Amino acid sequence: xxxxxxxxxxxxxxxxxxxxxxxxxxxxxxxxxxxxxxxxxxxxxxxxx
Numbered sequence: 001x002x003x004x005x006x007x008x009x010x011x012x013x014x015x016x017x018x019x020x021x022x023x024x025x026x027x028x029x030x031x032x033x034x035x036x037x038x039x040x041x042x043x044x045x046x047x048x049x
Contacts, residue, residue, distance in 0.1 A: 001048065001049050003047060004045070005044070006026045006043070006044060007025050007042055007043055008026035008042060008044045009042075010041060011028050012026055012027065012038075013035060014038060015034070015035065016028060016030075016034075017029060017031060017034060018035055018046065019032035019033060026044060026046070033046040033047060033048065034046060
């Protein structure tokens with residue numbers, strides 16, 4: 001279990017879920033990885049199990 005910083009498309013929300021899209025950026029999706037916090041406009045922290 002751990003945290004990982006990933007680039008996203010800007011629509012992932014804290015406490016929501018995301019997964020990689022065709023361009024290898026995170027995008028909002030359910031099911032997916034839990035979004036812990038927004039670090040920057042295009043960078044989020046996710047929870048990995």
